[in-house]
Amino acid sequence: MSTTSANKTTVGRQAQLPLGRAFKISMNSLRIRFWRSMVTAGGIFLGIAFLATVLTQWLMQWPVAPKVDAGFIRLDGQINGPGDYDVYKPVPVEAGVQAGIPEEVIKRVQLKDGNNFSLTEIIQGQLQEKRAVRNLARVKKEWQSLSKYEKDLPLYVDILGGKDIKIGDAVKAGVPKAIVAKAVVHGETIEWARLFKELQRTGKPDSITLATALNKDITPAQAISAGIPKDLVDAVMAVPREIEDEEESEDSGPPPPKPGAFRGTLLAKVLDENPDFWTEFRYVNNLRKVLPVYADMAAEKDIRVEEAVKAGLPRKVAEKMASQYPTFKGADLIDIFREQTDGIKPIYLATALDQDITIKDAVRADIPIAIAKKLAGSGKAFKGSSLNDLIKDHPRWIKIWTARVSRNAIFDTAPQAAIDKLAKSYSISLKEALDEGKGPDAKSANLGNLMIVNADGRKVKVNLNREPALAAATPLVSGDYVFIPDINSFYRMWWLVGMSLLVCMVGITNSMLMAVTERFKEIGTMKCLGALDSFVVLLLVLESSLLGICASGLGWLLGFVSMVLLAGFTKGWDVVATMNPWLVLGSLGVCVVAGMVLTLVATILPAMQAARMPAAMALRSEI
Amino acid sequence: MATVDKKEYVVRTKDLVKEFTMGGQTLRALKGIQLDIYKGEYISIMGPSGSGKSTLFNMVGGLDKPTDGTVFINDVDMAQLDAQELAFLRCRTIGYIFQSFNLIPVMTALENVTLPMVFAGLSQDECNERGMELLNMVGLGDRYHHKPTELSGGQQQRVACAWALANAPSIILADEPTGNLDLKTGKEIIDLLKKLNKENNVTIIPATHDLKMLDISDRIVWIRDGYVERIEERADVQLQVGVMENEEH
Structure with missing residues (x-):
């Protein structure tokens, strides 16, 4: 270096x-x-x-655009009174008939003026029918799994609730006799026959409920004067006689009702079968609560004291009639269950002891997973008593969806081609929609940047500032979402x-x-x-x-x-x-x-x- | 002992003045330094802390501009150089060794040593070859891939020596090269510097107050309060290093 x-x-x-x-x-x-x-x-x-x-x-x-129901459009943004509007103008009845829509359908959706009808309602009816069919299939399938618990589960809920239970019921619900015997004490349930006699004697409840309990004939005039809505009376009278006769011949009990009258229990039955009817009437709601008790009496079932009191029977009378019927206290059984569990299905045991049932266990016990998840909410487990409530509620849903299907079935008779044809010629334009929405606020609405989002997600931009004529020339389609942005x-x-x-x-x-x-x-x-x-x-x-x-x-x-x-x-x-x-x-x-x-x-x-x-x-x- | 050609100056300073303004007060760190350094000389700049050693070091190395006076390196007036020429000078003519080593922490020993060569425009192969040669010379050939943090202080300072030699400079400026080292490693570095001075005929200018340096210096410049107090030939200094060691800080 x-x-x-x-x-x-x-x-x-x-x-x-x-x-x-x-x-x-x-x-x-x-x-x-x-x-x-x-x-x-x-x-x-x-x-x-x-x-x-x-x-x-x-x-x-x-x-972003929310989903808009078929038959509607939605105006949103800087517009007065934004919301859903019919996408179709009123259609004249003649035009509907000409296009091939059946008259019964038109009658169902006729507007107040009598000359026009609403195409939107037909489309909505068809959608509702489809939905009802789908839901009916679902709840029926769920019921297949659930119904096998229907009979026995309530008993275990009663055990949990410490209620009095009849020996026979417990044995029927799968509790071994040896266990039941340990818990037997004297309890209180009214024997139907004694209750029946007592009712006849005192005549305390009103005429309708008494008639139900005794399964007597009621004439429509009597019913209406007692405050029952005319709709309900009509519906009861509309029940075909043959079915009624058939049922009664099976019972081979009392003679058929006189012409022009109906049996008291039928009122409870009709109410039970049409759960989505008349729910808005308080009176009907009350009937709903009370009548089944009396119907039970008529069917010679035993009634609990509390239920009888709730249904309007004086407490004194009910308690006096409490028989020496052998029952036992549910609370006693719980203690026994804690030690002796042989021969009882786990899901029942969990219900009686108020233990959590996990979704996994429920699915293993054949409960539909959707139901188990619904009951568990955000958690992973649920209580047996909630399952029982759901089981009680479930048949009602089957009835609701069946009723919806039959009510909306008529809309299927309207041919799709006719609807499409009418939809094309009676759809409203952007201008009409804006007019109906009382017009955008010119100060804050950005009409130069108006946007229509189609039901399929495609976006169309409309500049009404540059081309005002475009508003009248732009037709809107079912499910469109019109967004009028804020200038700011x-x-x-x-x-x-x-x-x-x-x-x-x-x-x-x-x-x-x-x-x-x-x-x-x-x-x-x-x-x-x-x-x-x-x-x-x-x-x-x-x-x-x-x-x-x-x-x-x-x-x-x-x-x-x-x-x-x-x-x-x-x-x-x-x-x-x-x-x-x-x-x-x-x-x-x-x-x-x-x-x-x-x-x-x-x-x-x-x-x-x-x-x-x-x-x-x-x-x-x-x- | 290197043969010194007295006619050939490598560094000359003339009336070197440096003033710092601190808190509104003007501090004269250098008050007119006259210094001639010959080629191949080992000349220590001695003095207590605050005497202006480091300032002089920075002036000579072209790291700072003097307030007044001139510095000549190889007869070139530093004040006349533009940025590119100054960089050229720092790259090839002067090698620097610092008290706190100042190796670039994210680079390996070899990368550190080759950095000045990269600046000098050597190809990667040339750099690596010469870098390894230098590392072998300072005895760290086997540690070339270590980062500074993985080396001891003495090893780091030896890398710094190799670094200073990278572009074969004619001057090595060392600012307290042994200041952060213990006695033994400090001695090693001093020996290494002396060896470089002898074998490569490099002018070594350490600014120091390590008395061990005195023993091997050709000349000693004593600086006090910004003045050159006296310049001594080594022969004039009668010092027993062994006695003085106890006075190390």
């Missing part, structure tokens, strides 16, 4: 390092202080993530973008200042070793722009993915699917460029300051 460069009178000029070399050095530096760099990048990352959420929202046209929403979005960029800028500047400051010593050293000022700047800028690209790319990913997930889970995945993939790529580009530019702007000043600083001062700095 030998020294050179002695005796130089002129000094050479230091050459700039090739870019490739500088790139390699900065890559190396980034690689080595990876985690430190990631922290620096965090500021960029979060800022750009914020920007990306705003951009993604914008791409998805948030707020446009500015608000840009304000958000601006704010997010500002947040970004502050975060990045801070990170970069820190990153440069803590490297002052290193920069001084490099200058001692012959690095040019411009090289120091180049090195820092290269590093930070690499960092900026990566961090903003990742930030975009975070913002985009979180927004997509949020929209997907709250508004539906079809909303996400409406985004244009090219625009999504564009938003990535915007984010990366913004991140890089912000990073460069934030880096270049501290980098230049660091490079210009005399080497001696940079070396002295201690961080």
